[in-house]
Structure formats: C-alpha cells, structure tokens
Amino acid sequence: MKKVAILISGGGSNMVKLVQAMTGDHPARAVIVGSNDPAAGGLAKAAEMGVATFAVDHRAYKGDRAAFEAALLQPLLAAEPDILCLAGFMRILTPDFVQRFQGRMLNIHPSLLPKYPGLHTHQRAIEAGDTEAGATVHLVTPELDAGPMLGQARVPVLPGDDADTLAARVLVQEHLLYPQVLRRFASGDQTPLILNAA
Ligand code: GRF
16 A cells, blocks of 8 residues: 655645545555645645644745755655655755655646646636646656656636636646546556546
8 A cells, every 4th residue: 555645735625636536445545744834724624534734834944945845854754655746735846855756756737738837827828829728747856847747637728718717627627637647656557647628
C-alpha cells in the first residue's frame, strides 16, 4: 500500500477528490495533508475525512525559502510518504526540496502544458483566442510546471467565457483526471492519461 502526502494552499478541492478515491482496492492511501497556510479551508476537510494534517505558515519565514522548506519537510518526512501530490499548492519549491521527491512527486496545473506555465492560465488562454483549454498532471522537476506529463484533460473554450467560467469547467475535469492519474501512478503505470471533454 503506497502512502500519499498531499500539499495544498487553499480549499483543497483536488485533495478531497484524491483522498476520497484512495479506498477499497486502490493501491494507495492518504497519510497526511499539509499546507503553507494555517487557514487553508482544505485542512478542515482533510481532518473530517480522518487524514492527519499540518500547516507551516510561509509568512513566518519571510524571504527564507530554505528555512520554510526545512519546516515543511519535518512533518512531511515523518509521515514517510511514498508519493507526494501537490494539489492547489501555490508556493514555488527549490530544487533541493524537489530532488528529495523527484520521480514520485506530482502536480496538477490548470493549463494544457507546455502552454501557459505559471499563473493566470485561463485568462491567458482566452486572450490568446484558444478554442481548447484544460489541466495537466505532471511529475515535478526543478523547472516550474515542466516535468513529464502523466495526464491531461481538455475542455472547450466557449464564446463568452471569462477566466472564472473556464476555470470552473476545467476544475470539473481536474477532479476526474488527478485521481485516475494517481491510481495509475501508484500501481506503477506512467502511461499518460488523456481525457477529452472538448
Ligand atoms: C486549481 O485550478 C488547480 O489546478 C490549481 O489550484 C486550483 C485550486 O485547486 N493548482 P484546489 O481547489 O485547492 O484543489
């Protein structure tokens, strides 16, 4: 049984779907949920589902990224995770941190990578006149939003879409994509999964 740790920064809707999927004959179980924000709404949701939680407030380490990550690593490593999932985790991690988990660290990014790494992905897709958008689950490497793709979900960009309406359409697919990709990954299968809701 693989042990999965999940890092969040906010509501944790992707985290909830991942935890809920890890039951029955699923080869993994969630063992801990952590956040850089003690007020992250997802922490209460994780606790309600019986998953251990922790928070390390990144603001207490202003400007000292290495110290923040050292504090984050302590409870994380104590849980001895086999797999680390970033799910709506909004802090950039240093290569030192990434290298500790490289090859077993996943992230979900709300664009069809390699298009639109970074922030404001939906607004950028709309402004570019794209007819499709979506989300990507990838292995995390030191370069931001650039690791090998493990799954992608495509949705149409509709006339009249704004960033919020497009984000909502993509989020529905994220909630389908990430649990399926994690299940495959936990069973040793890295074949990319493509979901088309376009
Ligand atoms: C989602 O758009 C996800 O792609 C991005 O963070 C947003 C919120 O995720 N990484 P969640 O609801 O906190 O899981």
